[in-house]
Amino acid sequence: MQRTCLFPGSFDPVTKGHIDIIQRSVALFDKLVIGVGINSNKQPMFSAEQRVGWIREVFAGDSRIEVVSYEGLTVDFCRKIGAQFILRGVRYVSDFEYEKAIADMNRMLESSVETIFLPCTPEYSTISSTLVRDVIRNGGNVDLFIPKEVKW
Template identity: 70%
Template sequence: MQQRICLFPGTFDPITMGHVDVINRAVSLFDKIVVGIGINSSKQPMFTVEQRVNWIHDIFKGDPRVEAASYTGLTIDFCKQINAHYILRGIRYVSDFEYEKAIADMNRMLAPDIETIFLTTAPAYSTISSTLVRDVIRNNGNVRMFVPEEVKW
């Protein structure tokens, strides 16, 4: 039987409690979730790829079903490389769904054998985004309630 491998792509700059919530709820649906850190040359991240990969390893060290990797290029090409037939996306608001559906539709046209699965975030985490967390960090604010304890810089 083929393993059910799912890619959860994003920048995870940094990984938030919302991301962790989605992964924890999705892990029972798949044999393996690869948290894929997409490298986009047009974006300048706050944290290095190595830092973000290490955080994911530390957060999920007790669960062999969760792995971390970085990739460049199309998400569907990385899915093929790791033999993932599913893409996981977290949805916070209706506006997220509209944006994510457009990407899912494009991916489906390019790779009809790869399904996109949407999970809504728990209400407690729906306002947390990596962008907002970075803004708080830049302004020397306390982000402890928004990121896992393993996220240190």
């Protein structure tokens, strides 16, 4: 059986922290699907198409990685793509507490999907898409925080 993992997120925009988690986790699975979530209650800074395109460009040539956008419950999307695992990166204890609550809910909704937590490397622990968007809105330089493929 192919071990398929979903790494869901908004990736608005994708950061070097996201890239680190993806690069370190891809060897653990036969296939890693990066799911750019579309939440109708949130207004992203960048379109889903831009976000998917950037991630595809970063990982072009790696056949183990697929990038798609999706709407709805993450566990429903896992069923659709045959994913047995959900990958979540954690930076701090507060991230873990929040992510564990989601993982517990997902487990109750779909017991066959296991959530895997991967801590980020220390150099990326302070990077978040929220902070990057704030720097962008205020005209700051975000080159240290995002891959070179992210352009707007």
